[in-house]
Amino acid sequence: MTALRSLESYVSGQWARGARQGATVLDAATGEPVAAVDSSGLDFAAALNHAREIGGPALRKLSFHQRAAMLKALAQKLTEQKEAFYALSFATGATRPDSAIDIEGGIGTLAFYASRGRRDLPNTSVLVDGGVEALSKDDSFSAQHILTPLTGAAIHINAFNFPCWGMLEKLAPTLLVGMPAIVKPASQTAYLTELMVRRMVEAGVLPEGALQLICGGVGDLIDHVEGQDVVTFTGSADTGRRLRSHPAIVANSVRFNMEADSLNAAILGADAAPGSEEFDLFVKEVVREMTAKAGQKCTAIRRVLVPRAACEAVAKAIGDKLAKIAVGDPRHEAVRMGALASLAQREEVRARIREIGAEAEIVAGDPDDVRVVAGDATRGAFLNPVLLYCDKPANARAPHDVEAFGPVSTIMPYDGADEAIALARRGKGSLVASLFTNDAAIAREITLGLAPFHGRVLIGNRASAKSSTGHGSPLPGLVHGGPGRAGGGEELGGMRSVKHYMQRTAIQGTPRLLAAVTGRWLEGAPTREGVHPFRKSLAELNVGDRIVTGEREVTLDDIEHFAAFTGDTFYAHMDEAAAKANPLFGGRVAHGYLILSFAAGLFVDPAPGPVLANYGVDNLRFLTPVKPGDTLQATLTAKEINPRASAEHGEVRWDCKVSNQDKKVVAQYDVLTMVAKVWP
Numbered sequence: 209m210t211a212l213r214s215l216e217s218y219v220s221g222q223w224a225r226g227a228r229q230g231a232t233v234l235d236a237a238t239g240e241p242v243a244a245v246d247s248s249g250l251d252f253a254a255a256l257n258h259a260r261e262i263g264g265p266a267l268r269k270l271s272f273h274q275r276a277a278m279l280k281a282l283a284q285k286l287t288e289q290k291e292a293f294y295a296l297s298f299a300t301g302a303t304r305p306d307s308a309i310d311i312e313g314g315i316g317t318l319a320f321y322a323s324r325g326r327r328d329l330p331n332t333s334v335l336v337d338g339g340v341e342a343l344s345k346d347d348s349f350s351a352q353h354i355l356t357p358l359t360g361a362a363i364h365i366n367a368f369n370f371p372c373w374g375m376l377e378k379l380a381p382t383l384l385v386g387m388p389a390i391v392k393p394a395s396q397t398a399y400l401t402e403l404m405v406r407r408m409v410e411a412g413v414l415p416e417g418a419l420q421l422i423c424g425g426v427g428d429l430i431d432h433v434e435g436q437d438v439v440t441f442t443g444s445a446d447t448g449r450r451l452r453s454h455p456a457i458v459a460n461s462v463r464f465n466m467e468a469d470s471l472n473a474a475i476l477g478a479d480a481a482p483g484s485e486e487f488d489l490f491v492k493e494v495v496r497e498m499t500a501k502a503g504q505k506c507t508a509i510r511r512v513l514v515p516r517a518a519c520e521a522v523a524k525a526i527g528d529k530l531a532k533i534a535v536g537d538p539r540h541e542a543v544r545m546g547a548l549a550s551l552a553q554r555e556e557v558r559a560r561i562r563e564i565g566a567e568a569e570i571v572a573g574d575p576d577d578v579r580v581v582a583g584d585a586t587r588g589a590f591l592n593p594v595l596l597y598c599d600k601p602a603n604a605r606a607p608h609d610v611e612a613f614g615p616v617s618t619i620m621p622y623d624g625a626d627e628a629i630a631l632a633r634r635g636k637g638s639l640v641a642s643l644f645t646n647d648a649a650i651a652r653e654i655t656l657g658l659a660p661f662h663g664r665v666l667i668g669n670r671a672s673a674k675s676s677t678g679h680g681s682p683l684p685g686l687v688h689g690g691p692g693r694a695g696g697g698e699e700l701g702g703m704r705s706v707k708h709y710m711q712r713t714a715i716q717g718t719p720r721l722l723a724a725v726t727g728r729w730l731e732g733a734p735t736r737e738g739v740h741p742f743r744k745s746l747a748e749l750n751v752g753d754r755i756v757t758g759e760r761e762v763t764l765d766d767i768e769h770f771a772a773f774t775g776d777t778f779y780a781h782m783d784e785a786a787a788k789a790n791p792l793f794g795g796r797v798a799h800g801y802l803i804l805s806f807a808a809g810l811f812v813d814p815a816p817g818p819v820l821a822n823y824g825v826d827n828l829r830f831l832t833p834v835k836p837g838d839t840l841q842a843t844l845t846a847k848e849i850n851p852r853a854s855a856e857h858g859e860v861r862w863d864c865k866v867s868n869q870d871k872k873v874v875a876q877y878d879v880l881t882m883v884a885k886v887w888p
Contacts (some may be wrong), residue, residue, distance in 0.1 A: 213400050214244045215423040218409060219255040219260075219390075221376040221416055224249065226424055233396055236301030236547040237537040237562035239587030245395040247424025253432045255390060255420055259361035260274050262435075263388030263417025268357055271333055273853045276325030276383050277411055283318040283413040286404065286686065290315065293372065293404060301547030301589060303538040306501045309681075314376035317700075320684040321380035328703050331850040331858070332727050333357065333386060337712055339692060340722075340730045347732030352722050353859025355710040357386040358463075362709060363429065365451070366440045368549050369504040370396035371401040377684070384419060387438070390429070392422045392444070396549050417670045419594050426526055430454050433462050438709055440465040440699070442506070448695060466575040466695035466709065467688070469611050470637040473511040474679060475628050475654060482521040485670040490644040491525040492614040493668065494617060498593050499533050499545045504553075507680040510611060513628050515622035521617055525570030529885045530593040537583030548589040548614055560612035561594055567606045568598035568618055591615060601631055608634035621794030625650065629657035637692020642666040642679040663690035663698070711783050723751065727846045729863065741844070745887040746858050754845035757810035759869075764836040770802045803875050807842040807866045818887035820857055828877040832868065839869040847878065857882050 210795050212232065216223040230246025267275065286293075290311055299306040329335070337353040344350070362382045366374040375391050382389045393401035405421045408414065422429070433439060441448050445468040451457070452464050474494055480486035497509040514522045538546035548554045561575050572595035578585045579592060593615035598607045598610040601620035608631075622628040632641055641662045643654050646669045659664050663685060666679050689703035699705055715725060719732030729735075729751045741753040771777045779786040780793050787796045804825075814818075834840065843865045853859035862879040 210470070210526045212241050212244050212804050214246065215398055217250055217423045218421040219250055220258040220407060223866060224250060224767070225276045231395060233399065234550065234680055235299040236549050237298065237583055237588040239584070242299050242418055243399045245424050247427065248420050250422070250427065251407060252427050252429035254401055256361055256429065256432050258417050259388040259390060259420060260359065262416065266359070266384065266415035267386040267388060267418055268333060270386065272325055272329035272330045272384065272530065275386060276322045276329070277323065277853060279318050279380060279384060280322035281413045282408060282411060283315050283322060285413065285610070286315045286318070289407050291361060294439060294813070296400050296403055296843050298539050300400060301538060301549060302501060303543060303546045306538070307544065309501070310370045310372045314373035317373065317377045317684045318380050321384050324702055325384045326852070328544045328828065330848065330854065334726060335710065336728055343716065345510060346717060349716070350719050350722055351714055351716040353714050355707055355712055356577055356727060358436045358709055358711055359432060359437065360387070360438065361541070362387050362389045362438045362440065363392065363433070363437070364389055365392045365426070365441045365443070367392060367506070368396040369501060369506070371397040371798060372404055373403070374442060375401055377682070379419070382709055383414070385706045385709040388418045388424065388711045390413045392419045392426055393704065397840050398423045424843070430782060431456050433457060433460060433778050435460045435462060438463045438465070439519050442467045442755050445469045445693060445695070464593055465697035467506065467697050467699065467700065468641040468693065468695035469640070470506055470606060470694045471510045471611055472507060472638045472640050473632040473635060474509045474520060475632065475644070476515060476522065476643045477643060477650045478515050479647040479650060480644055482518060483505040485673070485757055486644045486646050489668055489670070489673055491522065493642065493644070494526055495529045496678065498530070500680065502545055502591070503593070504547050504549060505563050505680055507682060507829055509617055509679060510640070511607060511635065512617050512619045513631055516623055519619055519621045525597065526595055530572050530595060533593060534581045535590055535592055536580035537588060540582035542581050545593070545615065546659070550831050551589045553613070553691060554589045554591050557591060557612050557614035557616065560610050562617055563594055564606045564611045564612060564618060567604040568596040571597045571619070595619065597796070602627070625653050625657070629654060633661045634786050635661070635693065637690050638662050639665065639690040639694050640664040640679060642668060644668045646670060651785040661691060663687055663694065681811050687780065693791055726752065727848065729845055735845055740813045741846055742819045743817050745818040746849060746883055746885045749849060749860065750847055751846050751849060754843060755811055757842045759839045760806055760810060761832055761839050762806065762836060764796070764863060767796065767802065767836060768800050770799055793833050800830045800875065803830070803834055803866055804838065806840055807864065809877070810840070810842045811844045818884040820882045820884055822879065822881050824880045826878040826880065828875070832874040834868065834874050840866055840874070851885060857884050
């Protein structure tokens with residue numbers, strides 16, 4: 209007989225088993241033992257110190273771009289070995305399409321943050337947050353907000369339903385910001401997380417201490433958290449509330465992010481009558497969300513809100529489709545919906561169905577009559593999809609309060625948009641809601657009514673049917689989280705999530721010292737003139753290098769020629785009487801883009817050199833009208849330099865001010881260029 213494999217934790221730089229045999233985890237579909245899980249005897253205080261003292265400093269030595277490259281390498285390594293993850297994922301009860309959400313969705317999130325980190329973040333380890341706050345008239349004293357990585361550890365406590373994605377979607381922004389992580393997966397599916405972490409450790413991409421894993425309970429880990437640490441939690445609201453109120457978290461003001469229960473709603477618009485494209489899309493989406501991952505998704509549709517007149521048609525359409533769903537062992541090619549995570553989880557879902565059933569009736573599916581096309585219905589945690597109908601949802605409690613975390617949804621009728629919004633809000637805060645309508649007025653009214661109570665709202669209609677990612681798909685570029693019952697937390701959202709692991713600090717001082725801290729030039733900081741800065745490669749260019757150009761007069765002929773050449777004959781440029789009546793101008797003025805063009809003509813060095821391309825402008829403002837006879841002069845200063853780690857060039861941000869003969873600034877903006885690291 210083969211000995212049961214004991215999962216190991218990876219702490220303080222080594223793999224270690226718990227002191228006891230631990231709990232046995234069973235294959236969700238077959239009931240066969242998969243692994244034993246235990247973490248007793250591990251030194252959790254030492255693990256935290258290892259993260260803070262070894263992993264954190266090693267990560268913070270790297271720039272954002274270097275950490276982004278690290279994420280890219282991890283994503284590539286995991287992609288090469290994804291078939292091993294798929295093979296083991298069947299034991300969780302997931303079909304291959306279900307597992308793709310977890311495995312490739314997680315790896316894709318790593319790749320997303322790798323790409324966005326290189327694109328959106330500087331090649332430094334500090335972020336400038338917002339503009340400069342001028343605190344003196346002579347620019348001798350200023351302030352700047354900055355964001356720097358926290359120096360503690362991020363503890364990620366994850367749920368059983370997404371053992372790969374649940375880890376990676378939190379890990380990607382954590383590592384990108386330069387913070388080490390301790391991952392604690394749910395024991396039921398920890399074997400898949402453990403395999404993925406093993407492959408990540410073996411890849412040798414991460415510095416020592418950047419990633420640790422606890423398979424089993426967390427013991428006294430939370431007792432040792434400090435103010436620079438972060439704790440994130442995905443799971444039940446009850447467990448999350450206990451963690452949030454832990455004495456160490458409260459006493460040390462530890463950042464805590466929670467994603468918890470969510471009774472998400474899907475709403476059929478009043479315009480989407482049976483036979484319409486939106487009606488069919490709505491039915492398809494409800495069925496998909498009920499059966500993907502056997503309904504074990506925090507974003508799954510639990511409440512189906514339908515105009516009262518359409519309820520019977522919706523119930524029949526959904527019921528007919530659910531009856532065709534083949535349930536069974538996910539290893540079998542005919543199966544379309546696998547098992548719940550465990551037999552205990554199935555009994556929990558059945559209990560919740562009975563609770564909801566006290567105020568609703570089952571209209572499709574029998575929770576007690578399990579029928580499978582493959583596998584043993586007595587050993588696997590199988591459950592047929594169940595659809596309920598609550599005729600008086602405004603007077604009911606359970607359909608709005610009780611979450612059956614499985615293939616279960618409840619249809620509820622509504623009369624009018626106000627009631628649909630009110631019913632959706634009865635969820636007390638949700639991760640996501642969806643609305644299916646082709647009517648713009650309905651879309652506006654209901655979406656704005658839903659927004660304060662939801663982290664995300666999907667509007668589905670015929671035009672987006674082929675491209676829509678669907679109700680239940682959290683995307684790395686969009687926030688994932690929700691208010692109230694959903695936990696009040698926020699994850700993902702592109703670079704927003706990176707800032708969750710950083711401290712915002714206002715620094716005050718002379719511009720020279722602020723520039724030294726931030727690596728970004730600001731008004732009042734030293735400048736250097738001499739060699740034209742466009743003749744300097746990144747190896748030679750310094751922040752503060754600048755050129756003050758010669759002057760150029762703007763004539764009426766210039767304005768009229770530009771108008772004729774571009775076709776921009778707006779009256780303020782061409783009609784003296786109309787322009788004089790304009791309260792902003794008092795006469796004809798030059799085009800804003802003519803000013804930019806003349807400024808470029810003043811500061812550009814035309815010969816081939818290290819400046820390879822101009823790829824845009826940021827923060828453009830026209831501040832003073834330019835009239836015929838005015839004289840322009842440009843001042844261009846190297847503001848920020850970001851060499852790319854993986855290319856022979858980098859980005860340079862230039863501060864550009866265009867002034868008139870009275871030294872008034874007429875235009876101000878940032879010029880963005882790509883500059884070679886060396887030239888020639």
